[in-house]
Every structure is written in C-alpha cells, then in structure tokens.
Amino acid sequence: MKVFKITPAELDAMIQEWSKAHPVYAPALAKQPAASPDCAPGWSRVDGNAPLTLPVGPPPASVKTFFFPQPETLLTYTLENNHPDKGLMREPAKSQGIQVVVGVRPCDARSVLLNNLPYQEDPFFQANRQRTALIGFTCEQTRSTCFCTQMGGSPLGSEGLDLVFSRTRDGFIVEVGSAKGEALVADLDLAPADESEISALAARRQEEVKASSTELDTLKGRELGKLYDAPLWQPLGESCINCGACTFICPTCYCFDIQDEVVRGQGRRIRYWDSCMFPLYSLHTSGHNPRGQKVQRTRNRFLHKLKYFPDRFGPFSCVGCGRCVQDCPVNIDIREVMTDLLAVE
Amino acid sequence: MPTINETVSEEIRAQARKLLEEGTVAAVIGYAAGSLPMTVKPLVVRSPEDCRKLIWNTFCVLNLANYLPATLKSVEPPRGPRDPKPEGPLPKVAICATGCWSRNIVVQIQEHQVARDRVVVMGVGSRGMVSKRKVQALFDGREILAVEEGDHELVIQGADFSETINRWSVVRDNCQTCTHPDPVLVDVRIGEPVSERKNPNPFMQVDALEQKSGDERWAWFTEEFSTCIRCYACRNACPLCYCPTCFVDDAKPQWVGKSLDAVDTGLFHILRAYHCAGRCTDCGTCETVCPKGINMRMLTKKLNKDVLDLYGIEAGMQPDAPLPLTTYTMDDPQKFMVAEPSAVKEGK
Amino acid sequence: MNDQSTNWEPKIIAFLCNWCSYAGADLAGVSRFQYPSNIRIVRVPCSGRVSENMIMSALKSGADGILVSGCHPGDCHYISGNYFARRRFALLSNLLDFIGIEPGRVSFSWVSASEGEQFAEVVQSVTEKVKALGPASRLVKKIDALETALQVA
Ligand code: SF4
Numbered sequence: 001m002k003v004f005k006i007t008p009a010e011l012d013a014m015i016q017e018w019s020k021a022h023p024v025y026a027p028a029l030a031k032q033p034a035a036s037p038d039c040a041p042g043w044s045r046v047d048g049n050a051p052l053t054l055p056v057g058p059p060p061a062s063v064k065t066f067f068f069p070q071p072e073t074l075l076t077y078t079l080e081n082n083h084p085d086k087g088l089m090r091e092p093a094k095s096q097g098i099q100v101v102v103g104v105r106p107c108d109a110r111s112v113l114l115n116n117l118p119y120q121e122d123p124f125f126q127a128n129r130q131r132t133a134l135i136g137f138t139c140e141q142t143r144s145t146c147f148c149t150q151m152g153g154s155p156l157g158s159e160g161l162d163l164v165f166s167r168t169r170d171g172f173i174v175e176v177g178s179a180k181g182e183a184l185v186a187d188l189d190l191a192p193a194d195e196s197e198i199s200a201l202a203a204r205r206q207e208e209v210k211a212s213s214t215e216l217d218t219l220k221g222r223e224l225g226k227l228y229d230a231p232l233w234q235p236l237g238e239s240c241i242n243c244g245a246c247t248f249i250c251p252t253c254y255c256f257d258i259q260d261e262v263v264r265g266q267g268r269r270i271r272y273w274d275s276c277m278f279p280l281y282s283l284h285t286s287g288h289n290p291r292g293q294k295v296q297r298t299r300n301r302f303l304h305k306l307k308y309f310p311d312r313f314g315p316f317s318c319v320g321c322g323r324c325v326q327d328c329p330v331n332i333d334i335r336e337v338m339t340d341l342l343a344v345e
Numbered sequence: 346m347p348t349i350n351e352t353v354s355e356e357i358r359a360q361a362r363k364l365l366e367e368g369t370v371a372a373v374i375g376y377a378a379g380s381l382p383m384t385v386k387p388l389v390v391r392s393p394e395d396c397r398k399l400i401w402n403t404f405c406v407l408n409l410a411n412y413l414p415a416t417l418k419s420v421e422p423p424r425g426p427r428d429p430k431p432e433g434p435l436p437k438v439a440i441c442a443t444g445c446w447s448r449n450i451v452v453q454i455q456e457h458q459v460a461r462d463r464v465v466v467m468g469v470g471s472r473g474m475v476s477k478r479k480v481q482a483l484f485d486g487r488e489i490l491a492v493e494e495g496d497h498e499l500v501i502q503g504a505d506f507s508e509t510i511n512r513w514s515v516v517r518d519n520c521q522t523c524t525h526p527d528p529v530l531v532d533v534r535i536g537e538p539v540s541e542r543k544n545p546n547p548f549m550q551v552d553a554l555e556q557k558s559g560d561e562r563w564a565w566f567t568e569e570f571s572t573c574i575r576c577y578a579c580r581n582a583c584p585l586c587y588c589p590t591c592f593v594d595d596a597k598p599q600w601v602g603k604s605l606d607a608v609d610t611g612l613f614h615i616l617r618a619y620h621c622a623g624r625c626t627d628c629g630t631c632e633t634v635c636p637k638g639i640n641m642r643m644l645t646k647k648l649n650k651d652v653l654d655l656y657g658i659e660a661g662m663q664p665d666a667p668l669p670l671t672t673y674t675m676d677d678p679q680k681f682m683v684a685e686p687s688a689v690k691e692g693k
Numbered sequence: 694m695n696d697q698s699t700n701w702e703p704k705i706i707a708f709l710c711n712w713c714s715y716a717g718a719d720l721a722g723v724s725r726f727q728y729p730s731n732i733r734i735v736r737v738p739c740s741g742r743v744s745e746n747m748i749m750s751a752l753k754s755g756a757d758g759i760l761v762s763g764c765h766p767g768d769c770h771y772i773s774g775n776y777f778a779r780r781r782f783a784l785l786s787n788l789l790d791f792i793g794i795e796p797g798r799v800s801f802s803w804v805s806a807s808e809g810e811q812f813a814e815v816v817q818s819v820t821e822k823v824k825a826l827g828p829a830s831r832l833v834k835k836i837d838a839l840e841t842a843l844q845v846a
Pocket residue numbers: 239240241242243244245246247277327328329330331332
C-alpha cells in the first residue's frame with residue numbers, strides 16, 4: 001500500500017483538480033439550495049474554491065444517499081400509444097465515470113461494507129459502489145455519542161475507504177486503499193510519507209484496538225427467544241413515536257420499497273427508502289400485519305441490528321456513528337438498549 | 346434554593362405517586378431524564394415506585410398529548426375488536442400538560458379520541474421550553490457535554506468551555522410568541538399558575554413572510570423544504586395525527602409520491618399542515634423533532650392566523666365549541682371566491 | 694411540452710357539483726352560451742366532496758388551472774355541504790397563496806342550475822386569468838430522469 005504526505009493547501013488543490021473531472025461532494029455546512037438532480041441531501045457539490053471544513057465526528061447526512069439514492073430509478077416506460085417504445089421497459093442510462101465523496105468518516109465507510117453483505121447481488125447497489133470513490137478522514141476528535149470502538153470499528157479505521165487522510169503535525173498522510181484511490185492520485189506528484197509518521201499512525205491504531213471493547217460480541221451467542229421476550233421492549237415501544245428519523249439518518253439501515261410512478265403517460269419504477277418503524281412496512285395484502293404493534297416495530301430495529309444481522313452475516317449492523325442517539329426525538333439511545341440487552345438473564 | 350423546575354418536578358413526583366397509590370389513575374404520562382444534555386425521555390409510569398423517575402425541566406419539548414390515546418387504551422382491560430365495552434368506568438390516566446398540550450387534549454376530546462372523564466390533567470404553567478437547536482447554534486459545532494439549568498440562565502459546558510447564557514434568548518420561537526402558557530384544563534395544579542402573556546404579535550414570522558412577493562414566498566417554500574428526508578417525525582410527533590392510514594401512505598389513489606421529489610415533499614407539507622387547520626395549537630413539537638430543523642410550523646401558524654382572523658377561533662380554547670372546520674356560519678367571509686356574476690348584478 | 698409561443702391553451706380542471714354547477718354548465722351548453730373549451734369537467738356530488746387532496750393532485754398532474762364550483766350558500770342539495778366547503782376553501786386558497794402559488798391558479802365559485810350564462814362568464818374569467826399566468830410550473834410533478842432516459846433510448 002502506498003502512503004504519501006500532503007499539506008492542507010495541496011489537499012484543497014487536489015480536490016479542486018478532481019472537481020474538474022468528476023462530481024465531487026463534501027458534507028454540506030449550511031442548508032443547500034433546493035434539491036437538484038446532482039445534489040445529494042446533506043452533501044454539497046464542491047466547486048473547488050472553498051477550503052474543506054469537516055465537522056467533528058460523522059457529518060449529519062451519511063453516505064447512504066450515494067448508494068441508495070432517494071429514489072433509484074429501476075425502469076422507465078411510456079404509456080403513450082403511438083410511442084415506438086410502447087410496451088418496453090428500459091433501464092435508465094447510468095452516468096459514466098465516477099463520483100468522489102470527500103470527508104467520509106471511518107464509521108460511514110464501514111457502513112458501506114456492512115450494507116454490501118446483503119446487497120452483494122444487487123446490481124444497482126453494486127453499480128453505485130463501483131462509481132463512488134470514498135475519500136476518508138480519520139477522526140482526530142470524537143463526539144460523546146460516538147461508539148464505533150464498541151461496534152468493531154475505530155476512529156482511525158481505513159476499511160472501505162479509497163483514500164485515507166490522517167492528520168500529522170503539518171498536514172496529512174494519505175493511505176491509498178484501492179485501485180480507485182490510486183487512480184485519483186496517479187497524476188499528482190505526491191511525496192512519500194516519512195517512515196516515522198507511518199509508524200506513529202500504526203502505533204495509534206494499536207492503542208485503539210486495545211481500547212476497543214468486544215463485550216457486545218457475547219450477544220451473538222445468546223438465545224434469541226430470551227432477548228425477544230425481554231421486558232425492556234415495552235417501555236421503549238411505548239415512548240417511540242415510530243417516525244423514521246433513526247432509520248433514515250442511519251448509514252446501516254437499508255430497507256426499501258418499490259413503486260411505479262406515472263406522470264402524464266410516462267412511467268418509472270422507483271426504489272426509495274422505507275423504514276421498519278412504519279406500520280405499512282410489514283403490512284400484508286391480506287390486511288394482516290405481523291408487526292402491527294409499535295413495540296414490535298421498535299424491537300425489530302434493534303434486534304435486526306444487534307442480533308438478526310450478526311447471526312446471519314457476522315458483524316453487527318451498526319457502526320456506532322451515534323446519529324440516531326443524537327436525533328431521536330424521544331431519546332431512545334441504542335447504547336442503553338445494548339446495555340439492557342446484555343443484562344437480559 | 347431549588348429552582349422553579351426542581352420544585353415542579355418534586356410536585357409532579359408527589360402528585361403522581363398519590364394518584365397511583367390512591368388508585369385514581371392507572372398510569373401517569375410524564376418525562377424522565379435523558380441520556381444526553383438537553384434531552385428528556387417521555388415516560389409512562391404505572392407504579393408508585395417508578396414515580397421517582399419523573400422530572401420536569403426546560404427541555405420538555407415533545408407534546409405528551411401524543412401519547413394519551415394509546416395510553417388510555419393500554420390501561421383498559423384487554424378485549425377483542427367485537428367485544429362489548431366492559432361495564433363500569435374505565436381506568437383513568439394522568440398526564441402532565443402545559444398550555445398548548447392541554448389545548449391539544451381539548452382537541453382530542455372534541456374529536457372523540459379521548460374521554461374527558463378518563464383524563465386527569467396535571468397542569469403545569471409553561472415558562473417556555475428551550476430549543477436545543479438554538480443553543481447548539483450559539484456554540485458553532487463545539488459539542489455541548491452538560492447543561493445546568495437555572496431559572497433565568499443556562500450554564501453550557503463543553504470539553505474546554507463553560508458559558509452562561511440567558512434562558513429566554515434560546516426559548517423556542519413558538520413559546521416566545523405563545524399567549525396561553527397556562528393549561529386550559531387543570532385537574533391537579535402543579536406549581537404556580539402562569540399568567541397570560543401579552544404578546545404584541547404572535548404571528549410576527551407569518552406576517553413577515555406575507556409581506557414578501559409571491560415569487561419570494563415560493564423561493565422560501567422550495568428552499569425551506571428542500572432538505573426534508575420524509576422521515577415523518579413531524580407527523581408522528583404531532584398529537585393531531587392519529588389517522589390509521591395517513592394520506593401520504595394512501596396507495597389508491599396515491600396523492601403524494603414517496604421519494605424525495607421536491608413536488609411530492611412540498612405536497613406532503615402543504616397537506617399535512619392543512620389537515621391541522623383549526624386544530625393546531627402551535628405546540629412546536631413538529632419543528633422541534635425534525636432532524637433537519639425544517640420550519641414546517643410556518644405553514645400551520647399561517648393557518649392558525651387565518652382561522653383566528655376569519656372565524657375568531659383558537660384551537661383548544663373552548664372545550665364546548667365545535668372545531669372551526671366542523672361548523673360554519675351563513676355569512677362566513679368569501680372574498681376569495683370568483684366574483685359572483687349574479688351578486689354583482691344585484692349589487693350585493 | 695406546454696409552450697406559450699406555440700399557441701398554448703391551458704388545461705383547466707373544473708370540479709362541479711352535480712346539483713347546481715354541473716347543471717349550470719349543462720344549461721350553458723343547451724342555451725348555446727359560448728365559453729372557452731379549456732375546462733375538463735369532473736362531476737362531484739357536492740362542493741363539500743372536493744378535498745384538498747383532489748385539488749393538489751390536479752395541480753401535481755399538470756393542470757394549469759383549477760375551478761371548484763358548487764351551489765350558492767343556502768341552496769346546497771345536502772343543506773350545508775357548501776358551507777363547510779367554503780371554510781375549507783378559504784383556508785386552502787390562502788395557504789396556496791402564502792407558499793407562492795399564483796392567485797388565479799385555483800379558483801372557487803358558486804353557480805346555480807339556472808345560471809347558464811353566469812357559468813359561461815365564470816369559465817371565461819377563470820380561463821383569462823390562467824392564460825395570463827401562463828403554464829403552471831409550481832407543484833407540477835416532472836419525472837426528469839425518465840424524460841432523459843426516453844430521449845437516450
Ligand atoms: S427510535 Fe426514535 S427516531 Fe426511531 S422511530 Fe422511534 S422515536 Fe423515531
């Protein structure tokens with residue numbers, strides 16, 4: 001793996017260079033103007049001039065929007081009788097080339113890898129993955145709501161990132177994580193990083209590993225029935241208002257629904273975000289709803305992340321970004337849920 | 346000396362315990378302390394022991410009336426959908442309520458979602474609730490780790506700072522323009538009553554937007570709602586929204602598309618606000634819970650203003666009067682209509 | 694698509710109540726009062742039946758104008774349907790104006806079964822207003838991605 005060093009000024013110049021060839025996005029600092037097709041909510045298109053500023057910890061909007069666009073058009077068709085395309089369903093033309101997402105935190109990068117497990121065979125997700133380069137920045141500082149180290153991640157993690165920037169005294173060291181990342185720096189004349197700085201970063205990573213906790217892993221061996229019937233769900237379900245806020249801001253919530261939209265004879269089949277917190281999510285055509293009660297839906301979200309997903313795929317489906325902790329209107333805190341689950345007899 | 350809210354908390358705990366111990370109520374809806382600074386957790390208490398968890402502070406921003414219908418249902422003896430109503434009175438529920446929340450309870454009573462005789466309102470005069478977002482904005486990205494609440498100031502602490510700010514300056518917009526902070530229904534009084542606030546103009550923000558041109562208002566509308574992620578927290582947190590199937594979820598016909606299309610998002614907000622017309626008490630919960638900080642309250646506030654101007658009604662103020670849209674008078678204003686040709690001719 | 698330069702004619706959706714305005718439209722036809730052919734009539738039982746969802750849905754689908762018309766106050770076949778409607782329309786009309794929908798896009802009127810001539814006048818004036826405003830663009834849903842895809846194809 002190649003490791004370079006770069007100054008902040010060079011970094012800004014580099015981003016500017018990229019933005020000439022590709023769409024480049026960075027976390028939006030202020031409210032962006034009305035959504036246009038090339039704006040992802042919470043991210044703004046970089047035009048090159050402003051220096052990159054990143055919030056401490058994960059930015060409010062996760063990278064999910066680049067992999068699960070809201071909506072993803074699956075097919076298009078026409079209902080016009082004399083149209084040559086009548087009766088045909090077409091896949092929309094995918095834009096060629098890559099998009100570069102700058103300012104990704106290690107937790108969000110891991111979320112893409114986790115989501116990849118159930119989406120391995122999904123052509124749309126895979127296409128989006130292929131065309132998205134994630135440019136990460138390790139976390140110098142964390143927020144009080146960050147708990148990536150409990151979920152198998154690290155503030156200094158590099159998994160899933162195409163380029164990883166880590167702060168040094170006078171700039172950054174840049175680790176190349178993939179061929180995509182390599183291609184982005186290929187034409188730039190970057191100096192290799194000093195050995196001392198590379199080993200300093202490695203040492204800090206070692207420290208992080210020591211500090212991280214594996215306590216939660218014991219959940220994996222627990223009997224599902226006991227966790228499912230635990231009394232902790234009743235008060236949680238009672239106070240949860242079943243909005244979709246936690247699921248929509250969560251990088252590892254990936255559920256969707258599919259619908260056809262027809263406007264003036266032109267139709268499209270779209271895939272858009274759904275949430276297990278919504279009653280309609282599990283409603284059957286028969287009218288039966290296996291998760292008809294609020295408490296069942298609240299429980300599903302947490303057990304999916306902490307039990308069903310790990311039982312099926314190995315890792316937990318939560319990267320510990322803390323977004324849901326910050327934004328849940330009724331202060332349902334997944335960290336407390338984890339503690340309560342561990343305490344279940 | 347304890348702060349006002351500490352005294353209120355103490356009284357809530359004592360009264361809740363008393364109501365539960367006497368068996369007057371089967372449950373009490375209130376708040377417990379949250380896991381983060383400036384947050385609280387809504388809590389339904391069912392045993393006298395658990396009453397110690399109840400608290401009251403300046404961050405109680407979520408309208409508890411939202412929980413009332415479901416809690417009332419939860420304390421009823423279980424029965425199937427076709428089983429008859431059990432004999433005798435059903436258990437009661439107590440709920441902490443400020444001015445606006447109590448008005449929402451009135452609306453719930455008017456709309457037959459809640460039976461008056463099953464609710465014990467523990468009325469708390471509101472001193473205005475603080476907006477977490479306003480506080481955070483003052484500290485520009487620096488993380489707030491603790492907040493200490495005094496009667497008139499807040500001490501905000503972070504990793505490397507501690508600052509004292511004026512409480513009223515960060516009180517939510519809806520509370521700052523509120524004229525009825527004291528509950529309109531009180532069964533058990535908590536703390537001191539708060540007098541009506543003389544507000545020079547409760548509709549200030551609406552007026553300011555109305556002054557602008559149509560194009561500017563359209564620009565405001567498209568801009569304001571452009572970041573909405575359609576999580577429906579605004580809808581679900583509102584005590585007025587209890588339809589089993591919301592119009593946004595209707596599939597046949599589908600009134601509103603489901604993705605982040607600007608038109609669909611706009612329609613969702615127009616229709617959501619409109620469905621609250623004449624019922625909204627400007628409790629501000631919708632705006633508070635939005636993860637994107639969208640000011641959808643501007644729309645309901647505009648409707649509140651028109652309902653007051655045109656029909657002289659403020660939601661939830663008169664328990665015995667019908668809701669403004671379920672009634673009419675013969676001579677309701679109709680200036681908005683296409684000039685009536687016949688009326689013009691007759692010179693009406 | 695709609696374009697003003699190519700002799701654009703607006704499409705106006707008219708929700709007419711069965712008992713008065715629809716009969717008024719009928720009378721206008723039978724009595725040969727001329728009115729613009731831009732309106733597409735949707736017959737509804739009562740103006741009180743016209744929900745905000747229908748109006749917004751028509752706008753979203755690309756109607757350039759909308760007219761809702763019912764019986765005069767006091768003449769409602771169902772006694773009070775139009776009184777309730779009047780309150781709701783007043784609020785809706787103000788709200789739409791508030792968010793910047795051009796005044797005149799959505800109109801409301803009372804026309805009785807015997808007012809064929811008045812019906813023609815109302816349609817005339819509504820059509821003129823909508824023509825002056827031009828094609829609707831606000832709250833009109835477009836599927837851009839789709840249109841490009843079809844062009845590519
Ligand atoms: S846990 Fe919180 S954010 Fe999630 S649905 Fe429940 S109330 Fe909404």
